Amino acid sequence: MRPRPAHTGRHWDDSPRRIPPRRSLQIASNSPSRLLRAGQTSRCRHCGTRIDWYPRHDDRPIALHPTEVATADVSQACRWHLSGGIAHPHDDGSGWCRIPHAALCPQQTPHPRTSSPRLTPLRRELALRSRRLIDTGAFTPQSHTPATATPEDDDKQPARPVARILLVDYLGEGPIEEIHCVAQTRQRRRCTHPILDPARPTGHWTLLPTQPRHGQLTLPDTHMAVYDLSHLPYADQLRWRTQRCTNHAATPTAADLALAGWQPFDPLLHTVHIHTQLPPPQPHHLRRR
Structure with a gap:
């Protein structure tokens, strides 16, 4: 007995199967927020x-x-x-x-x-x-005690680096090489590509003075390691600020599935993330070609 092939457009009784059209979420061009509520x-x-x-x-x-x-x-x-x-x-x-x-x-x-x-x-x-x-073991609370920096940490890549984008210092959510794009792919998932593209101009580590915000007391004259992107063209700096990979930077209609992880850097609140020494050179495959 030969098996009967299944008909995707019909039920078992040969009645027509109604397949709803697949629609993708879109963001209006005049929306002040590019963020989809899905996944937030x-x-x-x-x-x-x-x-x-x-x-x-x-x-x-x-x-x-x-x-x-x-x-x-x-x-x-x-x-x-x-x-x-x-x-x-x-x-x-x-x-x-x-x-x-x-x-x-x-x-x-x-x-x-x-x-x-x-x-x-x-x-x-x-x-x-x-x-x-x-x-029930479904959740384990995190400690409120902030982590403290050690001298040995200055010889490693910062876990949360400070980056200068459009002349503003931002605190990253993770190492520069591990910051991923926040745009939505065609499969309705978050893009897995990093925003660091070796084929494009990249930033460089440098020691810059801490900049107190308006209304804050003057801090001691200290320098911190900053991933400087201010020498890049405006379009590239904007791509880093919106946290998009090279492909999605050219696709303005693609919505965001996550908030950009950049946080305005505050030298008083983020003292633990200040590194006074430059990190080691990046691996060869991450350098600009």
Whole structure:
């Protein structure tokens, strides 16, 4: 008996099978945010509960509570609203708003200015959920103690390097060679290509003075290792700033599946990431051809 080949367009009773057309998510050309909401949900590294990441008006990411809360239950300092995929630090006049997860995280001490007695039941609910995750082994909280730099670390590639892009210092999320593109591929997955392309002009390590931000006290005259990209053309620096590989830099219609990992460098907050010596030379296959 010869097997009967299966017909992909028909059911077992030969009735037509309706196959919905495959549609891909797209970002409008006039959207202020290039970020898709797919894949932007993660878990707090302190309590393990769900958080939603959104870019702020100053390009910094912020973790918001996944659901809206009544505006009357939230203090003025914790009211946020979303507009075009961008989080803004005030309410929009409606009866509901979003709230930063830091104001509800059970593993963090609430600030008196942002705490509200009406949010205590929600904070208690997150605490019970976090304890359930810890007891079942589904989550292990990270320590709040920041890592300290050792003299031996200056002889290695920085785990979180400081890069100068468009005359602004940024703190990277990982080593320069391991920073990957954030764009979405045709398979609806994040691109795995690094943004460091040996075929394109690359940056170089140099010692530059720490630059205090506006309003900060003058720091001691120290120099730190910086991956300088300021000599590159504007298009290449913009590609690094938006964290896109060479292929996706030429494809503006491709949306982002993740936030760019760059964080504005603050010499007071990021002292542990300041390296006073240049890292060893890069391997030959990572140098500019």
